[in-house]
Amino acid sequence: MALTAKRAAFFDVDNTLIRGSTLYFLGRGMYQRGYFTKKDISRFALANLRFRLTGKENQDEIARIQDAATNFIGGHSVKDIEAIAQEIYDEYVSPAIWQGTIDIAQKHLANNEEVWLVTAAPEDMAIVIANRLGLTGALGSKAQTKDGVYTGAMSGALLHGRAKAIAVKSLAERNGLNLPDSYAYSDSHNDLPLLQSVGHPSAINPDALLTLRAMAEGWPIHDFRRLRFIGHAISPVVTRLAGLAAWLTPRRKQH
Numbered sequence: 001m002a003l004t005a006k007r008a009a010f011f012d013v014d015n016t017l018i019r020g021s022t023l024y025f026l027g028r029g030m031y032q033r034g035y036f037t038k039k040d041i042s043r044f045a046l047a048n049l050r051f052r053l054t055g056k057e058n059q060d061e062i063a064r065i066q067d068a069a070t071n072f073i074g075g076h077s078v079k080d081i082e083a084i085a086q087e088i089y090d091e092y093v094s095p096a097i098w099q100g101t102i103d104i105a106q107k108h109l110a111n112n113e114e115v116w117l118v119t120a121a122p123e124d125m126a127i128v129i130a131n132r133l134g135l136t137g138a139l140g141s142k143a144q145t146k147d148g149v150y151t152g153a154m155s156g157a158l159l160h161g162r163a164k165a166i167a168v169k170s171l172a173e174r175n176g177l178n179l180p181d182s183y184a185y186s187d188s189h190n191d192l193p194l195l196q197s198v199g200h201p202s203a204i205n206p207d208a209l210l211t212l213r214a215m216a217e218g219w220p221i222h223d224f225r226r227l228r229f230i231g232h233a234i235s236p237v238v239t240r241l242a243g244l245a246a247w248l249t250p251r252r253k254q255h
Contacts, residue, residue, distance in 0.1 A: 005176050005177060005178035005181070006113070006114060006175070006176060006177050006178065007111075007113045007114075007177070007178055007181050007182050007183070008108075008113055008114040008115070008116060008136070008172070008175075008177045008182045008183070009104075009105065009108040009113055009114070009115050009116070009182065009183040009184070009185070010116050010117075010118050010168055010182070010183070010184040010185070010194065010198065011101065011105060011115065011116070011117055011118065011184075011185045011186075012117075012118060012119060012164075012185065012186035012187060012188065012191055012194070012204075013117050013118075013119040013121060013126060013129065014119065014120075014121070014187075015187040015188070015205055016098075016101060016185055016186050016187045016188075016204045016205065017097060017098060017101050017102075017117065017129075018093055018096040018097050018098065018129075019096040019097075019098065020096055021121075022093070022119065022121035022122075022125055022126070022129075023121050023122070025088055025092040025093055025096075026084075026085070026088055026121075026122070026125055028088075028092065029084055029087065029088035029091065029092065030073075030084060033084065035076065073122065073143060073150045073152075074143075074150050074151060074152020074153075075149065075150065075152060076149065076150055077148060077149055077150075078124075078145055078148050078149065078150060079148065081124065081150070082124065082128075085124060085125050085128045086128060088125075089128055089129060089132055093129060094132075097133075098204070098205070098224045099224075100204075100222060100224035101185070101204055101222075101224065102133065104185070104204075104222070105133070105135060108183065109134070109135070109136075113182075113183075114136040114137075114175070114177065115135045115136050116130075116135070116136055116137055116138060116139060116168075116171065117129060117130050117135060117137075117138040117139070117140070118138075118139045118140075118159065118164050118167065118168060118194060119138070119139070119140045119141075119159065120140070120141055120158055120159050120160040120164075121140050121141065122140055122141055122142075122143055123138060123139065123140030123141060123142050123143075123159075124140075124143070125140070126138035126139070126140035127140075139159060139164075139167045139168070139171065140159055141154065141156075141157075141158050141159045141160075142154065142155040142156050143155065160190065161190050161191070161193055162193045164191060164193060164194040165193035165194050165196070165197040168184075168194060168197055168198075169197060179197055179198050179199065180198070180199040181199055181200075182198040182199060182200065183198055183199075183200040183201070183202065184197065184198045184200070184201050184202070185201075185202050185203070185204050185222075186203065186204065186206075186210070187203070187204055187205045187206055187207060187210065188206075188207055188210060189206075189207055189209035189210040189213065191210075192210075192213065195219075201214075201217075201219050202214075202219055202220040202221070202222065203219055203220070203221045203222070204221075204222045204223075204224065205222070205223055205224060205225055206221060206223070
């Protein structure tokens with residue numbers, strides 16, 4: 001008798017699971033610990049901000065954010081960054097988590113379904129978040145290492161847009177997951193390939209374009225910015241200015 005394929009739930013991270021940018025939190029923590037200068041973090045923040053604002057997936061834009069992301073941790077010890085990632089989780093990530101999203105993830109776990117994070121942020125940081133939340137695992141952009149040190153180069157493609165869908169399909173083949181019977185959650189229209197790769201897509205804190213698409217397709221919409229579940233009804237069109245403001249906040253711990 002053939003075994004039934006397992007179901008899983010895939011969650012984007014930035015503005016879906018947490019308020020703001022994982023990379024911003026990582027950079028903020030590294031800067032405060034003297035790993036690099038304001039000029040270094042400003043260079044990365046500008047590339048990250050431009051990429052998020054344009055939402056473009058052309059090769060020039062992707063190459064620019066890839067270079068910025070890999071230079072971000074290049075030359076630093078893997079063990080040092082792992083230790084910092086644990087501290088950054090406690091300082092910045094944990095206070096920024098959307099409890100409503102965690103509740104959804106916990107329901108999937110209670111139903112014996114795998115729960116994976118899928119993010120363009122560094123996979124090492126994503127794994128820390130998944131482990132601390134008791135989730136199954138995480139897929140993220142992989143930074144190349146040599147002799148225990150980050151080289152400053154990517155290992156594979158930036159996990160964004162179509163790359164997320166490809167990574168999820170590969171994971172499903174390895175783990176025997178049934179994607180037509182699985183779930184995906186995101187806040188961004190850039191994640192449409194991920195959402196369309198499963199049978200049960202949902203929007204969480206959606207941007208304007210994803211809101212319209214979810215309404216047209218009849219996908220569930222959860223908006224924890226307003227602390228309510230909207231279902232198939234019309235969601236308020238909310239800009240992502242809050243996320244941009246988070247990148248510009250003074251260096252002080254969030255509460």
